[in-house]
Amino acid sequence: MLSDLVKKFLYGSGLLGLYHRFRNRRTLTVIMFHRVIDPSDPRWASCDPDYTLDTALFDRCITFFQQHYNIVSVNEVLAARRGETCLPARALLITFDDGWSDNVDFALPRLRRAGLPALLFLVADVVGRRLPFYQERLVGGWRLGKVKAADLLAAAGQAQPEAGNDMGGLRRAIAAIEQLDDNDREAALAPFAEAMDDGHRHMVLAEELAVLERGGIAIGLHGKTHTPMTRASDLDAELAGARAQVAPFLDSAEPPTTMSFPHGRYTPAIARRAHEAGYELIFTSDPTINPVADRPDWLLGRIGFEQPGIVDGAGRFRPDKLALLLFRKPQRVLETA
Template sequence: MLSDLAKKVLYGSGLLGLYHRLRNRRTLTVIMFHRVLDPVDPRWASCDPDYTLDAGLLERCLAFFRRHYRLVSVDDVLAARREGRALPARALLVTFDDGWSDNVDFALPRLARAGVPGLLFVVADVIGRRLAFFQERLVGALRLGKLRVADLAAALPSSEPAVEGIGGLRRVIGRLESLDEESRERVLAPFATAMDDGLRHMVVAGELRTLENGGIAIGLHGKTHTPMTRVNDLDAELGGARRAVAPHLSDGRAPVTMSFPHGRYDAAIAARAREAGYELVFTSDPVLNPTDPQPGWLLGRVGFEQAGIVDARGRFRADHLALLLFRTRRTRLVKD
């Protein structure tokens, strides 16, 4: 492990930047974000900290990207696929998953000021819905002091000892995810009040056009947010999601890009997505994508938690982000 001082010296000296310019010249880095919030926003108190970035840190990340990469739009990547146009050296695309309303409030203005295009993958069924996904609502209830993990675990069909705290809750959430929807709703019903913080978390239809007008393209993240390895109707999650979202977009056309909910997929599901009309399919596989002679249609993305890019006092550390991104494995996920 590199010492803290060594990390600072490597980055400050320019050696890490030189390594990146040489190693990653012919790659496309795709960044995966979820929520972006200002800590003064009331939604901060109930958000999932593992999937939420302080808005001020997003600004620092965007400045870092502009320094070390050439920012591209999804249209640039599509043109590289369709027409053979070369992407710039060290290309980078910024993406967001799920369809959080805070992306409109906090991410959009910061991307616009920095001149950075983006791509939002929205879950079709959350458009116009106030409540977040059940996983995030449970995390919010725990953070607000409205939920005991032991009580939730005891409500499961086969009760097991539970550990209080976020780690114990995530294990219980994993067990909830394995249930069918009807059984899960039955378990969660007694906790409905605790799981509602009274705030709106998801986008409404008009906000999708606001995002488009601000330079953020819209893609799909499934219809229901169910992992595609577990859905009963894959056609609804793929083609059905496209049909549902198209009327909400400025040109009325169905999106041609998507990412997999929870990052779960297999080769057959990826092939079905392509058959359903998606020209670019994004995974959560943490890899850099080669761009010679052109990027592939199945692309990896790199995500990171806020804790991984700050020091003990919460200050942004460019060297931490550089060490994370510059050394990420390069591979083509599938051959055309």
Template structure:
């Protein structure tokens, strides 16, 4: 309790804000969201709770950004990279990963009300599909009681099943099974999941459509790529397809044959130095990682940028209250480091 009171005092007295204004003046903070849903939305009850913010929490996050940062657009960051134009002090870029339909339903109106730009990294092959990636489908099915951790673990190949704990039905145990599935070759994983596919369809549409992408763009949300298939880049059988292929696919779906995304982020945060360089050579001017560092802006902005993940427990306490002081401690103290 004393520790919690100390955090509140540091924030409410303005000491944390002063620390931030002095320490982070010449840095670009990039925050990474995934989903945002209204608790009244039927998708809320089975979403991944770690990566989904209630709409109210998102709005409070945006208000926090307006209070402590100068929120910038992708175009501003690109201009700084291309021309050396200075970004404002304590610059912050808002990003969303994957291409969720709820970003158009809820995040876009919240951004428009706040008058803030953002950037969405979309998975090219997921555009227009109803069901999400297998990880989220498993979490949703487990939360509604359609599958069990024990049943999923028993379906794993013999060696994988033996190494997976199945003594409890918990989110932690489920994530352990999902990690085992992610490590499997895609064909093997499809075989393992085949008996469960009927239970994994919740009947809702989760992924963004072309029309929603166009609406997001019109509302100030720029588009980047998050791979073609959402495969971790270090496991991709065809890296060119995940990089160049994703750009061509998005341009085709949007009907702009000569348009191409200038930015991308790595699915699952999976990359190495060679993959980052391949991404740059594929034409992406800005390449975003999941390395949680602040990006120096002097003398210029780098091409390989860190991002800070925005998980629910970083901003919401056990009573479901949004905590500005937690968010300040979480963001303001990140290390500033140039990645390339």
């Protein structure tokens, strides 16, 4: 592990930036975000900290991207894929998953102020829905002191009275709940329904999609239900069905041509099927940088990061940590065969 002093020197001296300018010149980096919330907002108390950045840190990330990359829109990536243009050196695309209302409240104004485009991958069924996915509701209930990990494990049929009630224990309990079939999961979560509701609206409204589009955030798909594609009972509904469902909400009324895989789960066969369903660009959660020597491939990797990984012990932004995380990721064309 590099010491903090070495990390700071490599970044502060410009050596790390020079390495990036040469190594990643002909690449497309795709950044994966989920939620952006101001700590003063009531949703901050119940959000999943692993998938949420506070607004101040998001601002610092935007500044970092502007310093080290040429930020592009999805339309520019699509044009490059079609051979109509070339991407600039060190291209970067900003994406968001799921369809959170805080993307409208907090991410959009900051991107507009910076004059930057982005792409939001929307779960079709969340439009107009108040409550988030059950995983996030369980995290919220746990953070508010209303849900215990041991009780969740018991509900999943894995009673462990000594199970820790820390975040690790909660993640293990949620993983156990995820393994249940739909009917068993619904029955297991029923006793926690009240504890899983923090009283706030978390997901986008139909009219907010137009606000996002007009603000420079394009809309892609993230499946119909947020079910992992590898477990979907109706893959056609998750792919083509989601496109048809969302199209009427969009300014163009045209089905989206981009998507990302829920939970990052897919197989090459599922990727090909999505491509055949009309998605021109398909994004994974494989943490790779995408080579674009000629043009970008249709199956692309994305890089996500958590707030603790890019700050110091006092919560201050560390650009050197973000640089080391992003600049050195492997460059790889993803397998589609």
